[in-house]
Amino acid sequence: MSARTEPARGRALLLIAPALVLIGAFLVLPYLNIVVMSLREPAPNMPYGSGFSGAGYAKFFADFYYVGALLQTLWIGLLSTLVCLVLGFPLALQIVRASSRWRSLLYGVVLSPLLVGIVVRSYGWTILLGNNGFINRTLLDVGLIDAPLPLMYNTFGIVVALSHVFLPFMVLPIMGALQTIDPALENAARSLGASPRQVFRRIVLPLALPGIQSGAILVFVLAVSAYVTPVLIGGMRVKTMAVIVVETLIDQFQWPLGSALALILSAAVCLVVVLFMRLTRIRWK
C-alpha cells in the first residue's frame, strides 16, 4: 500500500504545484504588497513616501466620511442580502418542487442575469430607475406623481440593482440544500401532527439553513465589494467603500490611504461573516 501511495502523493503535489505557484504569485504576493503599502508614509506629489506610518488607518477613524461610507456599504450589503433571501427562497422552493420540464425553464430564468455583463445589467437599471427613466416617465404621464420619485442616486436604487444581479448566488445554494431534503420528512412530520405551516417552520427552513448561509455570505460579500453597480446607480451621491477606494487610488493618487481603506473593508466584511456564521451555527451536520 504505502509503496503505492508515496509516489501517488508526489504526483499529486506535482499536479497542484502550478495552481499553488499561480495563487502565490498573483494573489498572496499582491495582498502582502497591499498590506505593506497601507503602512507606507503618505507623500505630496507622489503615490507614497519612503518611510512607514499608520496615517492611512488614522485618517479612516478620524474622518466620519470614511466610517460613514463603510457603515453605508455594509448596510447596502445587508439589505441586498435580505432582498435576495426574501425573493430567492420562495423561488428556490418553487424550482425544486416544479415538474422537471418547468424546472429547467425556471433554472434558465434564474441564471439569465449571469449571461449579461454586469455593466449592461446596471445600465439597464438606470434606464428604468432614472429621473427620466421608464418608471418615473410612466407615472408622470399617467399623472400619479407630480415630480420624479428618487429611485436612483440613493441606497434604494443600488440595493434594487445589486439584488437583481446577485439573486442567482442566493437561489442556487438554497436550491442545493432544498434538493437534499428527503420528501418523506415532510410526510413524517405531517403524520406526527404538524400542519403544512409547522412543517415549513420546523423541518424545511432549518434543513435549508446551510444553503441560506452560503447564499447569504456569497451575496453579502459580492454586494459590499461591488464597484460597477454602485458607480452607475449611485452616481456621485452615494459612495460605497469600493468606489471610494478606487477614487483614492486612481484620482487622488494616495496609495497608502487607498490600501488601508481596502483592508479595513475586507476586515469588516470578514468580521460580519464570522458573526453571521456564529449566529446561524449548524450543530447537526
Next chain:
Amino acid sequence: MTTVSLQSLVKRYGGATAVDGISLDIAHGEFISLLGPSGCGKTTTLKCLAGFEAIDRGRILFDGRDVAPLPPEQRDIGMVFQNYALFPHMTVAGNLAFGLEMRGRPKSEIATRVAAVLDLVQLGGMGTRYPRELSGGQQQRVALARALVIEPKILLLDEPLANLDATLRDEMRTFIRDLQRRVGISTLYVTHDQAEAMTMSDRVVVMFGGQIAQAAAPETVYDRPASEAVARFVGQANIIAGVVSAGSFAIDSPLGRLPMPQQAQFAAGTRVSVIARPQAIALTAATSGHTLLGTVVARYFHGAFIDHRIAVGDQMLHVQAAPPALHEVGDQVALVLDPAKLWAVATP
C-alpha cells in the same frame, strides 16, 4: 381501542387505477400485512390511509368515523417510513418529542413520555444523539418509537426493514412484533417480502393489480392459496394443470394421475391447477407401482434441506427433502404426493 375499516377504496393516477375497490377491516390490536409485488397498490393503500393521497372513492373509517376528508395531521396515525425519515437536524429526543409538541403537551409530560418510549425500544440514554450517529437498526427503533410515542390509533409501516442487512432484519422482525403485542396497537405493515409477512402477521392480505387476492391467516394463505398467483407469490409452488377425474377422487394431469387434495372439493370434469409445495412431494426409488416418475436434473444443498429439480414429462418440479441426499443427479425417481398437503384451485 380502535378498529379501522377501509370500504371500497379507489385511487386513480390519471388513467391508471392504483387501488381498485379495496375493502378491509382491521380489528383492534391486529397485525395485518399488505403483501404484493411492486406496483400492486399496497403502498398507495397505506398512503391513502395515512392521508398523503386523496382517495377517489370509498370510505376510511376509524371507529366508525370517516377520516377520508381529514389531512394527515388530524388522523392520529403513527407511521414508520422505509428510510426511517428521521429529522436529521433534531436529536433522538427531539425527534421523539416532535409529535407531542405538535399536540401541545406540557414540557414535563413530553420529557417523561420520551424517556419511557426510549426505554421501550431499548435506546435509553441515546436521547442526545443525532440520527446520523446511530446504526441502521437503532434508527429503525427511533422511527418506531417516534410513531408510538404519540399513542396513535393505528401504526403504519412502509417496508421498514428493506434497508437492513439480513441478520438485523430477522432481529427487527421479532422486535417489531413483540413491541406491537406489548403496546397492543392495530398495525398495517406493507411489504413485498413474503417471509416477513408470514412470520409477523395475524393476517396477510395479498394484493395484485390494486385488488385483494386473498386476506387470511398466514397458514391459510400458504396451505390453501386462493389462486395460482397467490401460490406463486407466497413461497415456492409446483403448479400442475389437470382435470378432475370421474368420481372426483383424483386429478388427471399430463404428468400422470395425481391424488385429490384432502381439503378440496370439485365436480368431475373441472379443470383445476394442483398446487404442490416442494415439501408436499416425497421422493422414493422408482418401482413399477408408481404413477409419477421423473429424473433428478439438479440438486442443491441448503443445510436444513436439499432442493431437487425433477424433470417430469415436460415440467420441472421443485422438491425439498430432508438430508441426507438419497438420489443422485440422473437418477430415476418416483414422486409421491401427500394428499393432506396438496391444494387445488379451479382454473379460470
